[in-house]
Amino acid sequence: MSWERFKKRHYHDPASGLSLDLSRMNTPDDYLERMAGPIANAYAAMEELEKGAIANPDENRMVGHYWLRTPELAPEPEIRSAIQRTLDEIETFADEVHSGALKGEGGRFRNLLIIGIGGSALGPQFVEQALGQPKKDKLRLHFFDNTDPDGIDRTLETLDGELGRTLAVVISKSGGTAETRNGMLEARRAYKDAGLAFNRYAVAVTGEDSRLDRIARDEGWLRRFPMWDWVGGRTSELGPVGLLPAALQAIDFRGLLNGAAHMDELTRNRETRQNPAALLALMWYHATGGKGEKDMILLPYKDRLQLFSRYLQQLVMESLGKELDLDGNVVNQGISVYGNKGSTDQHAYIQQLREGPINFFVTFIEVLRDRETDSMEVEPGITSGDYLHGFFLGTRKALYEKDRESMTITVPEVSPETVGMLIALYERAVGFYASLVNINAYHQPGVEAGKKAASSVLGLKKELLEKLRSSSAPRTAEELARELGEEKDCETVYKLLEHLAANADRKVSKKSGPDAFSAVYSIRN
Numbered sequence: 001m002s003w004e005r006f007k008k009r010h011y012h013d014p015a016s017g018l019s020l021d022l023s024r025m026n027t028p029d030d031y032l033e034r035m036a037g038p039i040a041n042a043y044a045a046m047e048e049l050e051k052g053a054i055a056n057p058d059e060n061r062m063v064g065h066y067w068l069r070t071p072e073l074a075p076e077p078e079i080r081s082a083i084q085r086t087l088d089e090i091e092t093f094a095d096e097v098h099s100g101a102l103k104g105e106g107g108r109f110r111n112l113l114i115i116g117i118g119g120s121a122l123g124p125q126f127v128e129q130a131l132g133q134p135k136k137d138k139l140r141l142h143f144f145d146n147t148d149p150d151g152i153d154r155t156l157e158t159l160d161g162e163l164g165r166t167l168a169v170v171i172s173k174s175g176g177t178a179e180t181r182n183g184m185l186e187a188r189r190a191y192k193d194a195g196l197a198f199n200r201y202a203v204a205v206t207g208e209d210s211r212l213d214r215i216a217r218d219e220g221w222l223r224r225f226p227m228w229d230w231v232g233g234r235t236s237e238l239g240p241v242g243l244l245p246a247a248l249q250a251i252d253f254r255g256l257l258n259g260a261a262h263m264d265e266l267t268r269n270r271e272t273r274q275n276p277a278a279l280l281a282l283m284w285y286h287a288t289g290g291k292g293e294k295d296m297i298l299l300p301y302k303d304r305l306q307l308f309s310r311y312l313q314q315l316v317m318e319s320l321g322k323e324l325d326l327d328g329n330v331v332n333q334g335i336s337v338y339g340n341k342g343s344t345d346q347h348a349y350i351q352q353l354r355e356g357p358i359n360f361f362v363t364f365i366e367v368l369r370d371r372e373t374d375s376m377e378v379e380p381g382i383t384s385g386d387y388l389h390g391f392f393l394g395t396r397k398a399l400y401e402k403d404r405e406s407m408t409i410t411v412p413e414v415s416p417e418t419v420g421m422l423i424a425l426y427e428r429a430v431g432f433y434a435s436l437v438n439i440n441a442y443h444q445p446g447v448e449a450g451k452k453a454a455s456s457v458l459g460l461k462k463e464l465l466e467k468l469r470s471s472s473a474p475r476t477a478e479e480l481a482r483e484l485g486e487e488k489d490c491e492t493v494y495k496l497l498e499h500l501a502a503n504a505d506r507k508v509s510k511k512s513g514p515d516a517f518s519a520v521y522s523i524r525n
Contacts, residue, residue, distance in 0.1 A: 001023060001024070001400065005023050006021070006023045008023075009021065009022040009023040009025070010022070010023065011273070011274070011276055011279060013266060013276070015262065016259075016262060016263075016411075016412075016417065016418070016421060017368075017410075017411065017412035018276070018409070018410065018411050018412075018418070018421060019408075019409070019410040020276045020279060020280070020407065020408070020409055020410075021407065021408040021409075021410070022279060022283060022407055024396065024399075024400045024405060024406045024407070024408075025283050025286065025287065025361075025405050025406070025407060026403075026405055027282075027283070027286050031282070031286065032272050032273065032282065035272075035282055035285070035436075036272070038435075038436050039272055039278055039281075039282060039432070039436070040270070041435060042278070042281070042431075042432040042435035042436055043270050043278075043432075045431075045435045046268075046428070046431055046432065046435070047268075049062075049063055049066075049431070050064075050066050050067075050073060051075055052064070052074075052075030052076070055440075055442055056232075056440065056442040056443050057440070058440070058443045058445070059229075059443065061229050061230055062075075062230040063230060063231075063232065063235075063442045064079070064228070064230040064231060065230075065231050065232070065235035065236070065238065065239070065427065066264055066427075067079060067080075067083060067230075068083060068231065068238045068239045068257070068260075069238055069257040069258075069260040069261040069264065069420070069424070070261050070264060071083040071084050079228075079230075082226065082228070086225060086226060086239075086240055087243070087254075087257075089223075089225065090225065090240060090243055090244050090247050090253070091247060093203075093223055093244075093247075093248075094138075094244075094247035094248050094250075097109050097138070097139075097167065097248060098138050098250065102222065103165075104163075104164045104165050104166065104167070104196070104200070104201055105164045105196060105200075106162070106163075106164025106165040107164070107165055108165065109139060109165055109166065109167045110138075110139060110140065110162075110165050110166075111139060111140050111141075111142060111159060111162055111165060111166035111167070112139040112140065112141050112142065112166070112167050112168075112169065112245060112248050112249065113142050113143070113144065113155070113159065113166050113167070113168045113169070113187065114141060114142070114143050114144070114145075114169050114171065114245055115143075115144040115168060115169065115170045115171065115180055115183040115184055115187060116143075116144075116145065116169075116170070116171035116172065116180055116183075116205075116241070117145055117146065117177060117179040117180055117183075118233050118234070118314060119232070119233030119234040119235070119236050119237070119241065119314060120171035120172065120180065120205075120233060120236070120241055121143055121145035121171075122145075122307075122310060122311050122314055123236065123237030123241060123242040123311060123423075124141070124143075124237070124241070124242050124245040124246070125141075125143060125145070125307055125310075125311075126237075126307040126308060126310070126311040127237065127242055127245075127246055127251065127256070127419060128141045128245070128246075128249060129304060129306065129307050130304045130305060130307070130308070130414055130419050131246070131249075131251045131304070131414070131415075131416060131419060132249060132251070136250065137249050137250055138248065138249060138250040139167065139248050139249055139250075141245060141249060142155050142158060142159060142166075143155065144183035144186065144187065145179075146179060147178065147179040147182045147183065149186075152183065152186050156190050163190060163191055163194045163196055163201075164194065164196060166201065167201055167203065167222075167248065168187050168191075168198070168201050168202050168203065169202075169203045169204075169205060169244060169245065169248075170183075170184045170187075170202060170203070170204050170205070170206075170212060170216075171204075171205040171206070171227075171241055172205075172206055172210070172212050172227075173206060173207045173210065173227040173229075173233065174206075174207060174210050174211065174212075175206050175207070175210035175211030175212025175213060175214075175215070176210075176211050176212075178451075178454070180212075181212075184212075198219075199219045199220050199221050199222075200222065201222070202216065202219075202221040202222060203216075203221060203222050203223045203224070203225070203244075204216035204221055204223070204224045204225070205224075205225045205226075205227055205240050205241055205244060206224070206225075206226075206227055207226070207227050207228075207229065208226060225240040225244055226240060227239070227240065227241065232442055234314045234315045234318050234319065235315070235427055237311075237423055238256060238257060238260050238420065238423060238424075242256075243256070243257075251416060252416040253416070254416075255415065255416030255417050255420065256416045256417075256419060256420035256423075257420060258416075258417055258420065259415075259416060259417035259418060259419065259420025259421040259424070260420035260421065260423060260424035261420075261424075262417070262420075262421060263276075263277075263420070263421040263424035263425050263428070264424055264428070267424070267425070267428040276425060277425055277426075277428035277429040277431075277432055278429075278432055280407070280425065280426075280429040280432075281429045281430075281432035281433040281436060282432075282436075283361075283407055284296070284335060284429070284433050285433060285436050285437070287361040287405055288335055288361075290436065290437055291331075291333070291437075292320075292332075292333055292334045292335050292336070293359075294335075294358075294359055294360050294361050295335070295336040295337070295338065295359060295360040295361075296312075296316065296335050296336065296337045296338075296360070296361060296363065297337075297338060297339050297353070297360050297361070297362045297363070298312060298337065298338075298339035298362075298363050298365070299339055299340075299341070299342050299345060299362055299363065299364050299365070299395075300339075300341055300342065300364075300365035300367070301341070301342040301343065301364065301365065301366055301367065301388055301389070301391070301392040302341065302365065302367040302414060303341060304367075304414045305341065305365055305367070305414065306340060306341040308339075308365070308422070309337060309338060309339035309340065311423075312337050312426055313337045313338070315426055315427065315430060316335055316337045316426070316430055317334060317335070317336065317337055318444050319430045319434065319441040319442070320333055320334050320335055320430065320433065320434060320437075320439065320441060321333065321334035321446065322334065322439045322440065322445075323445075323446075324439075325437070325438045325439050326438050326439060326440060327438065331437070331438075331439070333437050333439050335433075342364070342388070342391060342392055342395065343387075343388060343391035343392070343395070346391060346395055350395060350398075350399075353399060353404060354398055354399055354402050354404065355402070358403070358404060360404075361404075361405045361406065361407070362396075362399060362404065362405070362406035362407070363406065363407050363408070363409065364392060364395075364396055364406055364407070364408040364409070365408075365409050365410075365411070365422075366389075366392055366408055366409070366410040366411075367410075367411055367412075367413060367414055368410065368411070368412050368413065369412060369413035369414075370383065370384075370385030370388075371385065396408065409422075409425075457492060457496070460484070460486065460489075460492065460493070460496065461496050461500075463484055464480060464484065464493065464496055464497070464500075465500070465506075465508075467480060467483055467484060468480070468508065468521065468522065468523045469523050472522060472523065472525075473522065474509075474511060474520035474521060474522040475520055475521060475522070476513075476517070476518060476519065476520050476521075477490060477493050477494035477497050477517065477519075477521070478490055478517070480493055480497070480521070481493040481494075494517065497510070497521045498510075500521075501521060507523055507524045508521055508522070508523060508524065509521065509522050509523070509524040
């Protein structure tokens with residue numbers, strides 16, 4: 001790696017200290033010039049989106065998550081005032097909780113139970129780990145982020161005896177997301193069992209007049225905060241979905257917004273060499289052949305950023321993983337994302353990255369500041385942080401020696417501003433890349449298909465239970481499938497029966513046969 005190449009392929013923003021090093025991406029010297037036309041189209045599409053164009057034709061809605069941090073850019077005065085009013089209401093509500101003006105029967109709130117899934121949980125989880133300070137946080141965060149009963153029980157165990165001091169925030173745009181609804185019902189039951197009225201502890205973040213909004217209004221919950229239809233779940237962290245938990249935790253949520261707004265300003269620059277999000281998107285296009293041919297591995301050398309890869313899995317993969325392009329052609333686009341943290345991953349999969357198939361590219365994240373206090377020396381002149389930094393530089397070099405491509409994002413520290421910048425950087429890069437490959441980054445038909453399939457399976461389970469109750473005669477999965485007219489889906493009937501029999505409260509008995517498929521099932525009296 002020559003010093004001249006490093007300098008030519010290095011972006012730096014002096015105002016924030018963020019840098020982007022592209023010297024280890026093997027693009028031709030004239031690559032940016034070759035891509036000038038496609039990236040210019042991406043700039044134009046992004047400008048139209050920010051002006052309020054219908055960017056998601058499937059749902060006939062605008063896409064306005066960029067307005068959340070710069071409300072004055074919103075195309076309608078009602079949207080601008082709604083954003084500003086909501087930010088003030090979040091701040092006021094957090095002050096009431098922190099001061100004890102709002103409290104539970106057990107005293108001041110000191111726990112926050114967040115009930116949501118996908119973007120309604122991943123963003124708050126990432127920001128909580130990145131910016132939380134156990135000695136300073138006003139509330140400790142806990143999550144129901146799935147419909148796994150055992151996971152719910154484990155979370156409730158950590159709150160045993162503490163529900164009287166636990167605020168519950170239920171997050172769902174439609175109010176009909178099954179996992180979130182189930183979590184809300186489980187929480188309500190837990191509060192009731194503890195002798196507490198759930199409505200005195202509950203807050204809703206949801207769409208206006210959604211099912212959840214109506215429940216919260218009719219039951220007299222503490223507060224209701226909006227989820228606007230022009231903000232998608234995976235880009236909702238810098239709206240009430242993420243800012244309310246951050247404010248309650250006592251994180252500087254306006255710092256998050258300021259960092260994102262600064263990055264938005266940087267990434268509106270039509271001079272590509274001065275636009276970090278455009279540079280990222282173009283490197284993705286180069287690395288994947290514009291067809292998702294390689295995986296994106298994220299390696300932050302900072303424990304606080306460990307969950308960033310999980311957060312980006314949804315942002316990138318839900319946005320870019322599409323069967324059809326905007327012209328209706330089958331393209332099966334997408335970029336797979338995975339990662340954990342350095343130097344932990346050096347003891348896991350770096351061996352394969354250096355010597356196995358070249359089916360990936362790496363993004364390193366370097367954080368210059370080690371800790372808030374001085375560090376001890378673990379050997380003369382060397383600290384633990386020096387070792388971490390050395391491992392980062394060494395791993396990057398070792399990969400490049402084997403012609404493995406990588407980029408490096410450098411930030412001075414992990415702060416509300418830099419976290420806001422990183423979120424906004426990837427949001428904008430995803431939008432640019434989607435334009436380069438001609439797909440809609442703002443819908444998720446595959447997710448909806450999965451929900452419909454799950455609903456069909458649950459309907460079949462209800463029919464199966466009714467059939468078992470209608471006769472006490474033990475029957476095999478094949479026999480029950482035939483009775484239900486589901487011969488073509490006998491496998492699903494078998495899986496449903498196995499699950500029912502494994503849970504005693506469903507009262508389904510199983511008697512094993514000579515092989516797994518000869519077992520018979522019946523209702524236990």
